Amino acid sequence: MPGDHRRIRGPEESQPPQLYAADEDELPAARDPTRLRPVYARAGLLSQAKGSAYLEAGGTKVLCAVSGPRQAEGGERGGGPAGAGGEAPAALRGRLLCDFRRAPFSGRRRRAPQGGGEERELGLALQEALEPAVRLGRYPRAQLEVSALLLEDGGSALAAALTAAALALADAGVEMYDLVVGCGLSLAPGPSPTWLLDPTRLEEEHSAAGLTVALMPVLNQVAGLLGSGEGGQTESWTDAVRLGLEGCQRLYPVLQQCLVRAARRRGAAAPS
Amino acid sequence: MASVALSEAEKVYIVHGVQEDLRVDGRGCEDYRCVEVETDVVSNTSGSARVKLGHTDILVGVKAEMGTPKLERPNEGYLEFFVDCSANATPEFEGRGGDDLGTEIANTLYRIFNNKSSVDLSSLCISPREHCWVLYVDVLLLECGGNLFDAISIAVKAALFNTRIPKVRVLEDEEGAKDIELSDDPYDCIRLSVENVPCIVTLCKIGCRHVVDATLQEEACSLASLLVSVTSKGVVTCMRKVGKGSLDPESIFEMMESSKRVGKVLHMSLQSILHKEESLGPKRPKVGFLG
Numbered sequence: 204m205p206g207d208h209r210r211i212r213g214p215e216e217s218q219p220p221q222l223y224a225a226d227e228d229e230l231p232a233a234r235d236p237t238r239l240r241p242v243y244a245r246a247g248l249l250s251q252a253k254g255s256a257y258l259e260a261g262g263t264k265v266l267c268a269v270s271g272p273r274q275a276e277g278g279e280r281g282g283g284p285a286g287a288g289g290e291a292p293a294a295l296r297g298r299l300l301c302d303f304r305r306a307p308f309s310g311r312r313r314r315a316p317q318g319g320g321e322e323r324e325l326g327l328a329l330q331e332a333l334e335p336a337v338r339l340g341r342y343p344r345a346q347l348e349v350s351a352l353l354l355e356d357g358g359s360a361l362a363a364a365l366t367a368a369a370l371a372l373a374d375a376g377v378e379m380y381d382l383v384v385g386c387g388l389s390l391a392p393g394p395s396p397t398w399l400l401d402p403t404r405l406e407e408e409h410s411a412a413g414l415t416v417a418l419m420p421v422l423n424q425v426a427g428l429l430g431s432g433e434g435g436q437t438e439s440w441t442d443a444v445r446l447g448l449e450g451c452q453r454l455y456p457v458l459q460q461c462l463v464r465a466a467r468r469r470g471a472a473a474p475s
Numbered sequence: 476m477a478s479v480a481l482s483e484a485e486k487v488y489i490v491h492g493v494q495e496d497l498r499v500d501g502r503g504c505e506d507y508r509c510v511e512v513e514t515d516v517v518s519n520t521s522g523s524a525r526v527k528l529g530h531t532d533i534l535v536g537v538k539a540e541m542g543t544p545k546l547e548r549p550n551e552g553y554l555e556f557f558v559d560c561s562a563n564a565t566p567e568f569e570g571r572g573g574d575d576l577g578t579e580i581a582n583t584l585y586r587i588f589n590n591k592s593s594v595d596l597s598s599l600c601i602s603p604r605e606h607c608w609v610l611y612v613d614v615l616l617l618e619c620g621g622n623l624f625d626a627i628s629i630a631v632k633a634a635l636f637n638t639r640i641p642k643v644r645v646l647e648d649e650e651g652a653k654d655i656e657l658s659d660d661p662y663d664c665i666r667l668s669v670e671n672v673p674c675i676v677t678l679c680k681i682g683c684r685h686v687v688d689a690t691l692q693e694e695a696c697s698l699a700s701l702l703v704s705v706t707s708k709g710v711v712t713c714m715r716k717v718g719k720g721s722l723d724p725e726s727i728f729e730m731m732e733s734s735k736r737v738g739k740v741l742h743m744s745l746q747s748i749l750h751k752e753e754s755l756g757p758k759r760p761k762v763g764f765l766g
Contacts, residue, residue: 218546324582328715335699335721412590414714424721428701431586431713437703437731440711448724 219312231391231406236399239386239450242457244366246374246465254375256461258367261403262357267367269375272297272345297342301329302350303364309356325361332365332385332417332427338378347377358403359387361415365427366458373462381419382458383426386450388414388443390434398443400450414440416447420455478567479691486696490682498686498693505737507688512629512748514637516763521610522638525763526630529690530620533627535612535634539641541655542609544600552599552607556584557614558627564619573616580614580627583675587628587704587713592671594635602645606655610638621690624702628675629745635672636749639664673704673712674741676734680722685730687737701730705738707746 240261249255252268259265275298303325307313316322329351337347349372351364365385373382389402389410398414399406407413412432419426425448434440481489489499496504508529517523520536527533544551558580560573567573588594599608612634614627642658642665679689679697686693689700698720704713711731716722722730752759 320582323578324586327579327582331716331718334719419721422721423724425716425724425727426721428714428716428722428727430715431589431704433590433592434711436709437705437711437735440714441728441731444724444727 221311229405231403231409234399236397237446237450239401239453240403242454244370244458244461246370246461247469252371252375254371254373254377256367256370256374258363258370260357260359260363260401262355263360263363264354264357265351265360265363265367266354267349267351267364267371269347269349269368269371269377271347271375272342272377273348275344275346295340295343297337297339297344298346299330299334299337299339300346300348301326301333301368302348303329303353303361304350305353305356305360309353325364328361328415328427328429329365329368332383333368333372335424335426336369336379336381336383336419337372338380341378347372347375356404358389358405358407359385359401359415361385361429362387362401362417365415365417366454370458370461374465381421381424382455383417384420384451384454384458385415385417385427386447386454388416388430388447388450390414390432390439390443396435396439398439398446400446414443414447416444416451418448418451420452479695481692481695485692489693489696493681493684493686493693496684500690502688504684504686505733507625507737507741508690510626510629512633512745512752513762514633514749514752516761521640522634522636524630524633524637526626526633528620528622528626528629528688530618531622531626532616532618532620533623533630534615534617535627535630536615537634537638538611538613539608539638540611541601541606541643544604544607548596549604550600551596552609553596554588554594554610554612556581556588556612558584558616559614560616560619564616568616577616580623583624583702583713583715584612584614584627584631586715587673587675590712592710593673593706593712594671595668598665598667599640601643601655602653605653606645608640610635610640619691621692621694622677622688624675624677625688628673628704629741632669632672632674632745633749635667636669638667640667671706671708671710673706673710674738674745675702675704675713676738676741677702677717678730678734680720680726680730683726685726685733687733701727701734703731703734703738705734707739707742709735709739711735 243259246256254269362385369383390412392411412434414430417427511527514524516525521539522537525534558577560568560577562569644656646654678685679700681697699718702715
């Protein structure tokens with residue numbers, strides 16, 4: 204939006220003063236590469252959404268809400284051929300629309316919510332990771348809307364959003380094959396690069412590469428994978444994926460307990 | 476992506492064939508279709524390339540313009556990608572239909588170039604904090620015949636190889652006013668080194684095996700693919716799972732090994748053909764769109 208120059212006498216674009224300050228010498232402290240930060244998860248907290256979940260891992264706080272199933276927009280599509288797995292025809296399958304948003308105060312610099320770019324890419328990554336888990340064939344001509352809101356970015360934001368979205372879908376009672384658990388990794392540069400599990404924001408900023416893995420723990424299938432950077436040879440990335448999958452398996456019991464507690468709470472609150 | 480209607484029988488035929496390492500057009504699982512690459516097809520650009528991979532047709536134009544460096548990186552230029560899915564490719568792209576696919580491809584391109592070693596960005600700097608070269612890479616999708624990402628990355632690499640950025644000098648007056656002077660000789664230009672520019676290898680999972688360079692029909696049979704961006708030295712810069720299915724961890728590791736092998740061969744052949752084309756000189760017969 205163009206600035207109002209008559210009333211607000213100031214530059215059109217402003218930057219925080221930290222950019223002009225001397226470089227901070229804060230390097231991330233050395234730590235066990237396989238440690239996972241303690242996770243707090245709670246499902247069923249928003250009254251207006253069909254299902255919702257809040258996940259906190261270290262400094263990362265994500266809130267996710269699911270609404271639907273409601274009638275799919277996009278008009279008629281003729282009956283197409285059946286899918287490869289003998290499921291409902293492509294046009295009759297439900298749709299999953301995922302939206303990933305960062306709150307403007309979630310990072311170090313204020314970011315106005317932009318239309319395209321990173322948020323669209325992460326929304327697509329969410330959709331690609333959640334689709335294998337949801338039984339969309341059971342929701343013909345319907346769409347499920349998942350919206351993830353990142354309140355504070357403390358590292359591995361996409362992984363936390365994935366986990367929160369899967370919890371919210373389960374809380375909404377959507378039929379799923381399995382939960383999806385996400386885990387973030389980053390490559391600490393240096394003479395001997397090591398992959399760190401569940402990095403903090405500082406570690407991510409100083410990293411040479413980043414990777415997010417999404418796993419369906421019971422079926423042991425990788426639902427999503429997104430990584431980029433100077434990660435080195437394929438062996439290095441293979442190790443990273445293995446480490447990430449292990450981290451996802453370790454996180455699974457916490458999420459199970461969270462869903463059980465939410466179900467108990469719902470059972471206690473319902474009028475008998 | 477363009478969709479093609481396949482019957483169950485055709486799908487079964489393709490899947491069974493892939494099990495035996497025999498695809499519909501006779502290729503093996505790790506073979507590419509015949510690729511045609513031609514550079515310098517558009518005269519108004521700093522560099523351009525056209526790639527034809529089976530029925531997939533991509534045209535890339537690179538324009539070098541002067542801009543201001545980004546705040547966090549004052550000594551470097553940068554690249555901006557834009558992908559346009561033309562309505563010629565498939566009727567689904569008419570109007571705003573191709574926008575989603577275009578942003579997805581552009582975001583993937585940003586991701587694969589988002590590291591220090593792919594392109595030497597410091598060579599694009601003219602004067603720190605004030606002027607730098609911005610390379611606007613515009614990709615035009617003319618025809619969609621499967622395996623878009625691979626073809627686009629090959630075309631981007633060829634176009635960057637062909638890019639000629641004019642040499643400029645910054646002259647400073649006594650008062651400190653800076654003036655930019657373009658060199659008089661039109662052939663006096665800087666070239667980019669594309670040694671470390673990665674290429675994308677898409678591996679589609681069909682049945683229990685994976686195939687490289689899938690046609691539209693094969694993509695319709697595959698539920699999940701792995702997109703790996705690999706340089707000529709085998710360094711992986713981006714990895715992404717595409718599609719609505721899931722992948723077994725063991726098959727991911729197999730696919731990554733394949734992508735390294737296939738990527739090396741792809742880079743070697745692309746480098747040799749680009750050098751061969753360049754050695755033909757400016758008088759070579761241009762094929763363009765008529766061949």
